Amino acid sequence: MTPPTTTDDRHDAAESDLLARLRAGDDAAFAELVETHAGRLLALARRIVRSEADAEDVVQEAFLSAFKALSRFDGRSSLSTWLHRITVNAALMRQRRKAARPEAPIDTLLPQFEDGRHAAHPIPLAVVTDGEGERIERQEAFWHAMARLPQDFRDVIELRDIQGLDSKSAARELGISDALVRQRLHRARQALLTLLTPILGDSR
Amino acid sequence: MTDPNDSPCQHAPGAVTCEECTGFLLDYVDGTLPAEQRERFEAHLGACPDCEVYLANYREATRLARASGRSDRDVGPPPVPRALVDAILAARKRQG
Numbered sequence: 062m063t064p065p066t067t068t069d070d071r072h073d074a075a076e077s078d079l080l081a082r083l084r085a086g087d088d089a090a091f092a093e094l095v096e097t098h099a100g101r102l103l104a105l106a107r108r109i110v111r112s113e114a115d116a117e118d119v120v121q122e123a124f125l126s127a128f129k130a131l132s133r134f135d136g137r138s139s140l141s142t143w144l145h146r147i148t149v150n151a152a153l154m155r156q157r158r159k160a161a162r163p164e165a166p167i168d169t170l171l172p173q174f175e176d177g178r179h180a181a182h183p184i185p186l187a188v189v190t191d192g193e194g195e196r197i198e199r200q201e202a203f204w205h206a207m208a209r210l211p212q213d214f215r216d217v218i219e220l221r222d223i224q225g226l227d228s229k230s231a232a233r234e235l236g237i238s239d240a241l242v243r244q245r246l247h248r249a250r251q252a253l254l255t256l257l258t259p260i261l262g263d264s265r
Numbered sequence: 266m267t268d269p270n271d272s273p274c275q276h277a278p279g280a281v282t283c284e285e286c287t288g289f290l291l292d293y294v295d296g297t298l299p300a301e302q303r304e305r306f307e308a309h310l311g312a313c314p315d316c317e318v319y320l321a322n323y324r325e326a327t328r329l330a331r332a333s334g335r336s337d338r339d340v341g342p343p344p345v346p347r348a349l350v351d352a353i354l355a356a357r358k359r360q361g
Contacts, residue, residue, distance in 0.1 A: 088354075092350070095350050095353050095354060096345070096350060099345040099349060099350055099353070100343050100344060103343065103349070104343050105334075108333065117346070117349050117352075120349065120353070121352060121353050121356060124353045124357075125353070125356055125360060128360065129360070172287060172319070174282075174283060174284040174287075177282030177283060177284045177285070178282065178284075178315070179283045179315040179316075179319070182315055182318075183315055183318040183319040183322060184318070185321060185322065186322050186325045186326075196332075199329060199332075200329075200332070200333050203329045203333050204333065222327055222330035222331055222334075223330050223331065223333060223334035224334060225331070243291060246291060247290065247291040250290075250291070250323055250326050250327060251287070251323070253330075254319075254322050254323060254326050257326060257329070258322075
């Protein structure tokens with residue numbers, strides 16, 4: 062008996078079909094890809110770079126990188142997850158160039174210990190209220206901190222914490238082990254904390 | 266830097282240290298820390314204000330990341346300027 066077709070199966074079949082057409086160089090398939098995803102990616106880029114012109118440039122750059130890399134896209138994740146990650150990377154690269162903020166080596170961003178104890182007292186991050194201004198400020202702080210992380214560490218935050226994938230799916234997407242995803246995620250979250258504390262730390 | 270003597274954490278010899286406690290954080294927040302380790306972790310946490318703050322901060326950094334990815338999933342994609350779609354497709358042609 063043929064198993065019933067699920068929405069996921071239909072989505073997978075439609076995506077495989079689109080991918081085959083893209084690889085064959087079908088103009089209509091490229092138009093479909095851009096029209097389907099550009100809105101969401103533009104909203105994402107706007108949150109990171111904050112200027113409309115930059116956000117549009119980022120989305121264009123991201124699509125052009127994706128077109129070039131299509132032959133290497135192996136379908137481990139959905140096209141949507143893949144494009145999201147390319148866009149975040151393009152936006153953070155641009156932000157980093159503009160702000161002249163280089164990547165920081167991860168080891169310099171991890172908490173330090175002396176005799177097994179925290180070498181400096183951790184400062185609590187400020188309590189969130191509902192203000193729109195504060196929400197934007199916190200989001201900007203987050204993206205600035207992300208821009209300083211080395212790419213391997215950004216990728217795991219992006220897939221696990223931002224896109225909400227589980228460790229197994231993130232591991233498949235990145236082509237690394239589940240254990241390495243978890244190790245990088247832990248280090249990346251700690252590094253983010255180090256970078257966020259001077260901006261959001263509540264040092265009353 | 267704090268003087269270790271000034272640390273609020275007075276862990277007993279052989280007990281979990283702040284450094285070990287920090288190593289358990291991901292498994293703890295994911296709920297995958299084995300029961301015996303979880304008990305030792307929580308005992309340390311109850312006696313160490315530094316680690317209590319650090320755990321709250323760790324959770325907050327995760328919440329912040331989730332929030333930064335949320336709005337496009339919640340409200341659906343905004344309209345895209347037609348000029349942008351056309352520019353991307355034209356640039357693809359030039360890219361060859």
